[in-house]
Amino acid sequence: MISAVVMTGPGAPLEVRAFERPEPEPGAVLLETLGSEVCGTDAHLWKGQLAGVPYPIIPGHVSVGRIAALGPATASGVPKDVSGAPLEVGQVVTFLDVYGTCGRCWYCTVGHATTRCPSRKVYGITLSADEGLLGGWAEYIYLRPGVHVIPLPAELDWRAFLAAGCGMPTALHAVTLGEIAFGDTVVVQGAGPVGLSAAVLAQLRGAGSVIVVGGPEVRLDAATRFGADAVLDIATTTPEERLAAVREATGGRGADVTIEATGVPAAVPEGMRLTRDAGRYVVVGQYTDAGTATFNPHLDLNQKHLEVRGCWGSDVGHVYRSVRVMARYARQFSWTDLISGEYALAEAQKALEDVAAQRVVKALVVP
Amino acid sequence: MISAVVMTGPGAPLEVRAFERPEPEPGAVLLETLGSEVCGTDAHLWKGQLAGVPYPIIPGHVSVGRIAALGPATASGVPKDVSGAPLEVGQVVTFLDVYGTCGRCWYCTVGHATTRCPSRKVYGITLSADEGLLGGWAEYIYLRPGVHVIPLPAELDWRAFLAAGCGMPTALHAVTLGEIAFGDTVVVQGAGPVGLSAAVLAQLRGAGSVIVVGGPEVRLDAATRFGADAVLDIATTTPEERLAAVREATGGRGADVTIEATGVPAAVPEGMRLTRDAGRYVVVGQYTDAGTATFNPHLDLNQKHLEVRGCWGSDVGHVYRSVRVMARYARQFSWTDLISGEYALAEAQKALEDVAAQRVVKALVVP
Amino acid sequence: MISAVVMTGPGAPLEVRAFERPEPEPGAVLLETLGSEVCGTDAHLWKGQLAGVPYPIIPGHVSVGRIAALGPATASGVPKDVSGAPLEVGQVVTFLDVYGTCGRCWYCTVGHATTRCPSRKVYGITLSADEGLLGGWAEYIYLRPGVHVIPLPAELDWRAFLAAGCGMPTALHAVTLGEIAFGDTVVVQGAGPVGLSAAVLAQLRGAGSVIVVGGPEVRLDAATRFGADAVLDIATTTPEERLAAVREATGGRGADVTIEATGVPAAVPEGMRLTRDAGRYVVVGQYTDAGTATFNPHLDLNQKHLEVRGCWGSDVGHVYRSVRVMARYARQFSWTDLISGEYALAEAQKALEDVAAQRVVKALVVP
Amino acid sequence: MISAVVMTGPGAPLEVRAFERPEPEPGAVLLETLGSEVCGTDAHLWKGQLAGVPYPIIPGHVSVGRIAALGPATASGVPKDVSGAPLEVGQVVTFLDVYGTCGRCWYCTVGHATTRCPSRKVYGITLSADEGLLGGWAEYIYLRPGVHVIPLPAELDWRAFLAAGCGMPTALHAVTLGEIAFGDTVVVQGAGPVGLSAAVLAQLRGAGSVIVVGGPEVRLDAATRFGADAVLDIATTTPEERLAAVREATGGRGADVTIEATGVPAAVPEGMRLTRDAGRYVVVGQYTDAGTATFNPHLDLNQKHLEVRGCWGSDVGHVYRSVRVMARYARQFSWTDLISGEYALAEAQKALEDVAAQRVVKALVVP
Incomplete structure (x- = not known):
């Protein structure tokens, strides 16, 4: 069984629940979580300040994990990263939390404003825990077919990447x-x-x-x-x-x-x-x-x-470029210094409160 | 002697005054006015709603005239239009009301935001009648050296140009x-x-x-x-x-x-x-x-x-392009229909009041 | 049975073949062809000047048709036009000939250069007749799920739209x-x-x-x-x-x-x-x-x-905007004058030759 | 008397000549040269590969100097730097080698392409030694009224600035x-x-x-x-x-x-x-x-x-921004390491030959 933090509704105490380990469908990827960010948005979620949130949810929208399992190939082939390289079990990757941008609506095709696509959902925010491991404060994260996956280069420490976070x-x-x-x-x-x-x-x-x-x-x-x-x-x-x-x-x-x-x-x-x-x-x-x-x-x-x-939201390019920039200029900026604390799943409630109170600059959930 | 309308201060009745006919200095141009626009800004000027106006002024910032006299050549040669062609007596031209953009300050050279140049003055608005015939509601307009002059093409009726105005x-x-x-x-x-x-x-x-x-x-x-x-x-x-x-x-x-x-x-x-x-x-x-x-x-x-x-102000390019566009598409849009009335210099007060009351779409002063 | 023109290979005479009438799968649309353009590219195709063409093909990449049948709804709902309105049987529409832009590769997501997506296929050019009615020189055209459909406004004659063509x-x-x-x-x-x-x-x-x-x-x-x-x-x-x-x-x-x-x-x-x-x-x-x-x-x-x-290729926005512009300014430009001839399916060979010889400005295939 | 290097014509040996010390006219600035760049363009000049060069010239287009004297104020006030601050004797400054961009021609006003202004002249390249100390390989440089002057910030070593050069x-x-x-x-x-x-x-x-x-x-x-x-x-x-x-x-x-x-x-x-x-x-x-x-x-x-x-030429903004960037990121890049040699006026010929032969990365003339 897999443990995950569940936010059942605004104001309710976070819970740790057990989930079945999912078998990846064709095109999907299962990540073993290395860490997930605690962000101001998570505090907004807990205070009920965002509309359209399908509680219960598993919080955690920016996360890093190690590929634990890959689903079978689809008609478009085996699961690939954003650059087109086949993914491999064991790789350390992040992913774009935004999922389901349709590529077909007026905003996607004519307006070229994909962050305003009405179909987009966000891991850890607008995907329900009832649908699976769709948030980062969990031992494993299930990446549905079509989630954009970006490997972290060797020179980029995953903690540094999460310290900057979303x-x-x-x-x-x-x-x-x-x-x-x-x-x-x-x-x-x-x-x-x-x-x-x-x-x-x-x-x-x-x-x-x-x-x-x-x-x-x-x-x-x-x-x-x-x-x-x-x-x-x-x-x-x-x-x-x-x-x-x-x-x-x-x-x-x-x-x-x-x-x-x-x-x-x-x-x-x-x-x-x-x-x-x-x-x-x-x-x-x-x-x-x-x-x-x-x-x-x-x-x-x-x-x-x-x-x-x-300026609203991020797309694949913004995350891809963030990874490239952080890796290239890693030595100039000591991101990991920003991490004030790492919290186990069972301590997620405290992480949330510390962030909400601005007692910390950056908190991570590390399962 | 040359007659010109003078606005002596906010709220004061407009006067028609007589001026000496100026002899153009090197690089300057003397225009015989064909017509000048009455614009909402003139009503603002009369109500005292603009800062930094050096009353008395001769109103009229967008005007058309016939070249009556040209000053002698300067070191840079004879007076030329924006395209570099020498100006000739008898040509029908308009000019950019903005005068004195310095081309040397930070906004002109680094910011490339010439409409924010602090040195710019505007014919009919921020140039005083004490300094000369520097507004369009007059029988003649004196274009100082460096004023940007744009000939009206034959296919563009000067009334149509003034009907659109500034x-x-x-x-x-x-x-x-x-x-x-x-x-x-x-x-x-x-x-x-x-x-x-x-x-x-x-x-x-x-x-x-x-x-x-x-x-x-x-x-x-x-x-x-x-x-x-x-x-x-x-x-x-x-x-x-x-x-x-x-x-x-x-x-x-x-x-x-x-x-x-x-x-x-x-x-x-x-x-x-x-x-x-x-x-x-x-x-x-x-x-x-x-x-x-x-x-x-x-x-x-x-x-x-x-x-x-x-969006603030206009530069030479905007007026040059306006002339080009109005000439090219003149037959598609009947600008002169907008002209509700033409006013002699002595009727300028009434023109101002008609515009202020929105009784007319467009009024011209035609000396 | 449905008749369609088939180009079996470079230089070979065009043939008219009979196809089964397809039943639209979920999300697909079947069009009864009103007309299809003959374009210089068709002459290139016939001369074998394009790489990667999966002969036999049904030529005709820009076409207009009337919706004859709609496939069942998919998870994303009934088939919709680019603006998100549900399609209806009887509507006169065009569609983007480019099909299959993946929305997932580096060019689609990071480079924002969708016309360079390696997965894109083009109706009438890079889709084989062996796969179905995937070109416009045919009595019917099969629009696979995901093809971008754009209704023609009432004020835009379909012949005018095809006269401009691709x-x-x-x-x-x-x-x-x-x-x-x-x-x-x-x-x-x-x-x-x-x-x-x-x-x-x-x-x-x-x-x-x-x-x-x-x-x-x-x-x-x-x-x-x-x-x-x-x-x-x-x-x-x-x-x-x-x-x-x-x-x-x-x-x-x-x-x-x-x-x-x-x-x-x-x-x-x-x-x-x-x-x-x-x-x-x-x-x-x-x-x-x-x-x-x-x-x-x-x-x-x-x-x-x-x-x-x-500048390479067109995307949905370009076709959508073309329809908008042609409809809005239809009276200014008499596109249909460009049509030198309309050809039945059986005359497609002649259409091709007339275009290749520049004997006509624009030819249409009208089944 | 002031010494300056003079290039009398293509291929001719450089000479050191004596000039009168000029008294700055209103708006002008006299610089005591600290150093001037030797650039590939100087080799081009010597080989006669540029058109329109008014030999004899004093080479040296990018230079740094200390203000030795300021001309009297003009109608626009005392000489100022690009930011509008009054210049002072003793300041270490550079200046835009491009002089005389007219601000009046079509390219300056409509095209907004000032590097294509036909009136522009360049210190050290297209200004003749017969007209004065208008190049950097000299003990003093005469900045005519209107030359754009940019002070070097304290944190930017003038040698570093010249090492990057034009x-x-x-x-x-x-x-x-x-x-x-x-x-x-x-x-x-x-x-x-x-x-x-x-x-x-x-x-x-x-x-x-x-x-x-x-x-x-x-x-x-x-x-x-x-x-x-x-x-x-x-x-x-x-x-x-x-x-x-x-x-x-x-x-x-x-x-x-x-x-x-x-x-x-x-x-x-x-x-x-x-x-x-x-x-x-x-x-x-x-x-x-x-x-x-x-x-x-x-x-x-x-x-x-x-x-x-x-991409042709530079304008004031490019030099102003170069100074800002070099000062801000001076510690990251050791520009002065590029300087392979400093040459006195009398050694200018050797500097030129060393640069032409690519024997050095960067040479300076230091009077």
């Missing part, structure tokens, strides 16, 4: 949309996993300066260790002071590119103001509905000639 | 930023000169459908004559009804691209909602500070994966 | 890559179906001038009727004369954007020279290997700061 | 056009100053792998020290072997982005083949006319869906 592909998507030019001043709002990853990725776009606005201090310290040129603590500064500081650092103009990764509505108009005229502002942190914000369309948008880009 | 380059800039794809559904908010031009230009990008949201009826009728597939009157519909109508027309998705040209802050969050997920929204109509707007960053921006682009 | 989505792809700006001078090399469609689409991007370079005269006449501002006959001009003519028309600079649609290697370096410095050149007509071309990398590419874009 | 802004322009995505495999053809800079900048775009193709060994060793993941020596490999090696490293696909920096025409078709389908190829190294190249438009361009971008 923040990395999310940030990679946002920073890509930011279209940072060489030498740009980049402001990152938020010092959580997405913000830290964005601060790193901005350097890997050749930013001339990276300023992280956020808190608490433990996270700002991490930002500094990861190369931020300056940090601004929201607990000890006013928006006016932050605006003054960013302008001071940019010849009075403001940031060339700003990346929002906070989840706080008021951060959005502030971010518009922190950005220079004709700059670019990417909003990726407003993952749940936390209310409204007020801005001045003349001053904050039209006269500024500002570009604002909302 | 709305055309403004809309051309906005529609360019809209990156309309073939077959897209385009919503235009606003049926004034910018909105009508945007509705025309959307068709000249191959839009599959153009929906104009605005009023009053006389302007919506013009929109229909100019090819709009549907119009929605803001006087007789609620925002919810408009959203329902746009979704109904787009398989439930919303507009692919929306262009805002209203000047009303509340139009901005409405426009975000009228646009589909992963669509694009260009805000060009918030030309003066008319207050704030409230939106939901999660629903209206982040989860929508929406792109929002503020 | 040239339209191909040109739409190329013109999209051309990123034509308002008022640009566009040169189109080639006056066949792709070139004519490109000349039309350039006008629907607001080109300031469209110059078609090609032949023979019958095609250049069509180009003129479709709005080309000038035509240059390759039979009566030298490359030097054409270059001089294009420069003369553009203030000495050359075309802002050039679209190649010729199939002749030597046209490529000529097109580079016809394009202005810092312009853009799209190469879409080199569909088969017709040999090499020679150019000067310094003069023709590097110093010119030229952008050159090869 | 290769850095050139490469920065090319790599920007390359639009490298996170994790991309980037091939750089050429291991000279442009190629080495491109290899570094690719890493500062988050490339997943950088492969340098070139020679001789001393340069490939430098490439490896600067982080290249692999090098391919053109002296010991065939084009077929290089293609095989690049495909082997990319799952059979080829490079996502290739940057050409060789000057050899045959490298261009090879580079097209080294790049994957739907990839991007930037050609920046074909600076002089070295003859023609032959390619297959079907296989190498059209079917590949390849994008090829010629």
Whole structure:
């Protein structure tokens, strides 16, 4: 029997349940879990802040495992990784948590906006535990036929990959949309996993300066260790002071590119103001509905000639590229330092609470 | 002596004053005015709603004239048009009202955002009548050395060009930023000169459908004559009804691209909602500070994966391209029908009031 | 029994064969053919100029039909069109000839270059007659589960759609890559179906001038009727004369954007020279290997700061947008005039020969 | 009196001549030279391979100096740097060698392609010694009013800046056009100053792998020290072997982005083949006319869906961003190691010959 953590509904205590070991159907893959991320979204799930969640679920959307079994070949052949290489038992892999993007709807085919495909489901979030081992906080994970699998290169420690977690592909998507030019001043709002990853990725776009606005201090310290040129603590500064500081650092103009990764509505108009005229502002942190914000369309948008880009979700490319980047620049950034604690399945409840309380930067569930 | 209309200050009655006929300095051009546009901005100027206006001014920023005299050659040669051809006395030309973009500041050279150059001045708006004939509501206009001059092709009636007026380059800039794809559904908010031009230009990008949201009826009728597939009157519909109508027309998705040209802050969050997920929204109509707007960053921006682009001002290219497009497609769109009245210099006050009251679609001052 | 034209191999006479009427499997659609295009590619197929063709095939890749029967619903529901609306018996539809794009390989998921997916097959080209009614020159066409179906709007005559044929989505792809700006001078090399469609689409991007370079005269006449501002006959001009003519028309600079649609290697370096410095050149007509071309990398590419874009194939979006654009602007362009002849199945051999000899602009097979 | 190296004509021995110390006119700046680059272009100049060079010239286009004197203020105020800060005597600065971009011609205003402005002149290349101290191989450099001045930040050693030299802004322009995505495999053809800079900048775009193709060994060793993941020596490999090696490293696909920096025409078709389908190829190294190249438009361009971008010259932004990037990432890349020798004015002839013979990676003239 296989143990897995089950979240039965909002607010209910997590349970560890036993599941049958599944035999992979054609095209499917069974992973023995090495570890799975605990992410802010898991806290949102537990608080019932996301719509359309089919409780009970097995949480854990970004995970790494060792291939334990492969299903038989299908008409399209044996299960393959994203590059087209056949998968092998024993390989250490991750996978795209998003499953079922249809490739046929208007958004997939005409709009080329696959993260808005209405058929997409997410491992650990919108797939029910009643349907199987479809989340990472479990001894094994069942990858249905069609799940996108990406091997981890030898030079990339799986703990490092999980330490960045889903923040990395999310940030990679946002920073890509930011279209940072060489030498740009980049402001990152938020010092959580997405913000830290964005601060790193901005350097890997050749930013001339990276300023992280956020808190608490433990996270700002991490930002500094990861190369931020300056940090601004929201607990000890006013928006006016932050605006003054960013302008001071940019010849009075403001940031060339700003990346929002906070989840706080008021951060959005502030971010518009922190950005220079004709700059670019990417909003990726407003993952749940936390209310409204007020801005001045003349001053904050039209006269500024500002570009604002909302950024939703990740696709295969973002995860594939995250793995490539983390492997290539592994020595420059010590991701594993971010891991404050590893939790067994039976300790998942505590992991969730520690993350919700921001007592840790990054927690892993390690079965 | 030369007569010109002078606006001495906010609210003060317009006056007609006499000026000496200037002798063009090296590189300068003297135009005999054929006509000049009366635009909503002139009403803003008269109400004192723009900052930094050096009253007294001669209004009139988009104008057409016949070259009356050319200044001597400079080190760079005789005065030339934007294409590099020498100008000749007798030619019918327009010119870019924006003057003095420095080509040397950070915005001009590094930011490539010339409409945010702090040195730019605008004929008829931010150049004082004390400095000369620097506005179009006058018998002659003095083009300083370096003003960008564009001849009107024979097939483009100067009245047609002025009928579109500054709305055309403004809309051309906005529609360019809209990156309309073939077959897209385009919503235009606003049926004034910018909105009508945007509705025309959307068709000249191959839009599959153009929906104009605005009023009053006389302007919506013009929109229909100019090819709009549907119009929605803001006087007789609620925002919810408009959203329902746009979704109904787009398989439930919303507009692919929306262009805002209203000047009303509340139009901005409405426009975000009228646009589909992963669509694009260009805000060009918030030309003066008319207050704030409230939106939901999660629903209206982040989860929508929406792109929002503020659009400020026009550059030489926008006016040059406007002339090219209006000349090429002149037979398809009857611009001169928009002209509700022509006013002599002595009637400029009435022109201003008619425009401010939206009693006319387009008024010209014809000295 | 159902009649279909079969091409058994390169050079062999076409045959009309009888097929069983298939019963649609779940998700499939059976079309009663209204008409199918005869395209230059069919002549290439007959001459054996394409690799990987699984003869025998039923030619005909762009077709229109009436839905005769629908297969049962699958797990994803009843068969739907690209917009998500359920298909109905009796609807007049077209479909994307490209079938089987996998949505899983590196090119589909990471490269976002679906026209380079190695799994794609094409109706009428790379699907064998041994597998069924998988081409348009037949009384019925069998659309396998997953084929992308697009209804024709009432305002779009199916003959008009076929008159443009596959040239339209191909040109739409190329013109999209051309990123034509308002008022640009566009040169189109080639006056066949792709070139004519490109000349039309350039006008629907607001080109300031469209110059078609090609032949023979019958095609250049069509180009003129479709709005080309000038035509240059390759039979009566030298490359030097054409270059001089294009420069003369553009203030000495050359075309802002050039679209190649010729199939002749030597046209490529000529097109580079016809394009202005810092312009853009799209190469879409080199569909088969017709040999090499020679150019000067310094003069023709590097110093010119030229952008050159090869363009391969079409995806769902290109066909969907073609239908939208042709329906919306149907009255402006009389596509059906291009149809020189309609051929019954038994006359398909003659159709092929007429097209190969360029005796017709466009031929249709109408069963 | 001021000493300067003068190149009197192609092939003639360099001379050291004495000049009067100029008094800066309004807006001008006099620099005391700290050092000036010796670049491959200087060898081209000496061999007479560039057209339009107004011999005699003072070579040296990328230079660093200390401000010795400032001209009086003009109507636009005191001389300022690119960011708008007033310049001060004693500051260590560089400047954009390109002077006189007009900001008024069609290319400057409509085409937005300032590196194709016909008025541009280049310090050390197309400005004559008869007009003054307009090149860097001199004790002092005279910066005319309007020359774009950029201070070097304290953390950027001026020798490091010159070690990268004009290769850095050139490469920065090319790599920007390359639009490298996170994790991309980037091939750089050429291991000279442009190629080495491109290899570094690719890493500062988050490339997943950088492969340098070139020679001789001393340069490939430098490439490896600067982080290249692999090098391919053109002296010991065939084009077929290089293609095989690049495909082997990319799952059979080829490079996502290739940057050409060789000057050899045959490298261009090879580079097209080294790049994957739907990839991007930037050609920046074909600076002089070295003859023609032959390619297959079907296989190498059209079917590949390849994008090829010629890249000419640098603008202010490229130099400004080069300074920002070199200062920010100075510790990661030891530029000064590239300097093989420093030469006094009297040794300039030897510097030129050492560079022409590729005996050195980088030489500086230090007066």
